[in-house]
Amino acid sequence: MALLEVSNLEAFYGQTQVLRGLSFKLEEGSVTTILGANGAGKTTTLRAICAMVRTAGELVFDGRRIGGKATESIVRRGIAHVPEGRGTFVRLSAEQNLRLGAYARRDAAGVEQDLERVYGYFPRLKERRGQQAGTLSGGEQQMLAVGRALMMRPRLMLLDEPSFGLAPLLTEELFRILGAISRERQVSMLVVEQNASLALAIADHAYLLETGRIVMSGSAHEIGKDESVRKAYLGY
Amino acid sequence: MDLFLQQTFAGLAFGGIYACVALAVVMIYQATDHLNFAQGEMAMFSTYIAYTLLHHGVPYWWAFLLAMAISFVGGVLVERIIVRPVEGTGVLNEVIVFIGLLAIFNSMAGWIWEYTIKPFPSPFPKHVPFGITFVGPHDFGVIGITLVVLAAVFLFFRFTPIGLAMRAAAQNPDSARLVGIRVGWMLALGWGLAAAIGAVAGMMVAPIVFLEPNMMGGILLYGFAGALLGGISNPVGAVAGGFMVGVLENLVGTYVPFIGSELKLSVALVLIVSVLVFRPSGLFGYVVVKRV
Numbered sequence: 001m002a003l004l005e006v007s008n009l010e011a012f013y014g015q016t017q018v019l020r021g022l023s024f025k026l027e028e029g030s031v032t033t034i035l036g037a038n039g040a041g042k043t044t045t046l047r048a049i050c051a052m053v054r055t056a057g058e059l060v061f062d063g064r065r066i067g068g069k070a071t072e073s074i075v076r077r078g079i080a081h082v083p084e085g086r087g088t089f090v091r092l093s094a095e096q097n098l099r100l101g102a103y104a105r106r107d108a109a110g111v112e113q114d115l116e117r118v119y120g121y122f123p124r125l126k127e128r129r130g131q132q133a134g135t136l137s138g139g140e141q142q143m144l145a146v147g148r149a150l151m152m153r154p155r156l157m158l159l160d161e162p163s164f165g166l167a168p169l170l171t172e173e174l175f176r177i178l179g180a181i182s183r184e185r186q187v188s189m190l191v192v193e194q195n196a197s198l199a200l201a202i203a204d205h206a207y208l209l210e211t212g213r214i215v216m217s218g219s220a221h222e223i224g225k226d227e228s229v230r231k232a233y234l235g236y
Numbered sequence: 237m238d239l240f241l242q243q244t245f246a247g248l249a250f251g252g253i254y255a256c257v258a259l260a261v262v263m264i265y266q267a268t269d270h271l272n273f274a275q276g277e278m279a280m281f282s283t284y285i286a287y288t289l290l291h292h293g294v295p296y297w298w299a300f301l302l303a304m305a306i307s308f309v310g311g312v313l314v315e316r317i318i319v320r321p322v323e324g325t326g327v328l329n330e331v332i333v334f335i336g337l338l339a340i341f342n343s344m345a346g347w348i349w350e351y352t353i354k355p356f357p358s359p360f361p362k363h364v365p366f367g368i369t370f371v372g373p374h375d376f377g378v379i380g381i382t383l384v385v386l387a388a389v390f391l392f393f394r395f396t397p398i399g400l401a402m403r404a405a406a407q408n409p410d411s412a413r414l415v416g417i418r419v420g421w422m423l424a425l426g427w428g429l430a431a432a433i434g435a436v437a438g439m440m441v442a443p444i445v446f447l448e449p450n451m452m453g454g455i456l457l458y459g460f461a462g463a464l465l466g467g468i469s470n471p472v473g474a475v476a477g478g479f480m481v482g483v484l485e486n487l488v489g490t491y492v493p494f495i496g497s498e499l500k501l502s503v504a505l506v507l508i509v510s511v512l513v514f515r516p517s518g519l520f521g522y523v524v525v526k527r528v
């Protein structure tokens with residue numbers, strides 16, 4: 001059974017319809033990426049799953065309908081969203097930001113374990129644990145956003161431009177970590193990424209979005225080989 | 237020198253009360269970006285509740301705690317029932333609701349308890365301990381109680397998960413929702429806490445100014461002045477601002493002959509206007525830079 005099943009998803013900003021009936025499935029433990037030009041509706045797709053925009057259509061997560069539920073109820077089911085712009089709590093410390101990720105959890109021991117795990121992935125955050133998060137560099141705040149999402153011990157991660165503001169080496173490191181997390185902990189991921197070749201490298205499936213519709217779908221390998229996709233999004 | 241010490245400590249006592257009001261105002265401001273003009277009247281109403289409890293023979297400190305608890309629940313209900321429907325519908329709507337609340341609490345208090353001035357007891361012993369002479373017993377107690385309340389609030393926000401969640405919800409509601417924080421309830425909780433802190437201010441000031449429906453009018457102004465002086469974006473600053481305003485007002489009233497006690501209130505207004513003109517973020521406030 002698919003972990004997330006989306007059928008006929010529509011999304012609106014005011015009167016403007018941005019998504020025009022998306023249908024797709026995410027398998028447990030798989031990584032999926034959404035490709036598309038600016039304004040195609042990639043970010044909106046992620047926001048729609050978390051009810052951060054007005055939506056219509058059917059969303060089923062882990063066999064239960066989540067369409068029409070409040071954002072905070074949806075994420076408590078195990079969906080972590082790394083938002084565009086990082087969503088840092090700027091006046092709290094880095095560690096407080098991370099701990100807020102575990103806000104809805106009740107297993108104190110597991111939370112401490114995961115905190116150490118996140119510090120293991122991102123040693124930089126450990127160095128800066130007491131620092132006010134707003135004073136961290138862009139890249140560090142991006143790690144913080146990913147770390148906060150991991151602290152939720154999610155079953156599905158929605159990642160909006162995880163490489164945003166990261167140096168190329170760090171970006172590769174981050175994607176290596178994401179790949180490892182998805183494999184080892186069976187976490188499903190839905191990734192929107194500027195750097196399409198990186199995203200395709202860790203993804204199992206890929207969808208191509210154009211003006212709010214899915215125009216192509218398939219395994220990441222196939223999509224990566226497609227002539228038009230290569231020209232438009234991979235640059236070779 | 238004695239006069240100076242006396243006036244400073246009397247000012248600190250009032251300052252503690254202003255600090256409580258300022259803190260209540262700032263807590264709601266941080267979450268909503270609006271000043272709750274009804275904060276003073278809510279505190280006055282809480283004081284009347286304490287008055288009624290005392291009247292029915294409840295011992296003072298029980299009445300004190302009960303009044304705080306009732307105010308907390310009342311604050312939560314006010315947010316859920318009256319404020320929530322207009323939330324995010326525009327500044328004007330929200331401000332009008334706050335002013336409406338002010339009028340409602342004021343008239344309700346007058347209707348239930350009448351407009352006649354009532355004495356309200358001070359819970360503190362008649363003598364100041366340690367042979368201190370430069371501060372009166374009530375002022376001494378007020379300074380103590382307000383410091384305890386402020387410290388408790390500080391510890392709550394600093395060290396409890398729910399306090400952290402409330403700060404997160406106020407700073408970045410979208411991100412807060414994304415980690416599962418029920419932002420709407422955090423807001424209601426903020427209203428409850430603000431109402432309970434306001435209740436303390438009301439019960440501490442009532443023995444000095446006497447209990448009547450308009451007793452908090454001036455106090456709220458000083459509270460606003462304190463919040464603005466310290467920085468409306470920083471609760472610790474607002475508290476410090478409250479104390480500073482209390483001392484300043486008292487010293488200016490004592491030492492500047494033409495102000496005396498009649499023009500004291502205008503000190504607050506002058507302060508509000510000067511802060512807004514010269515340093516809108518206050519002494520300890522954060523300057524918010526918005527990218528456009």
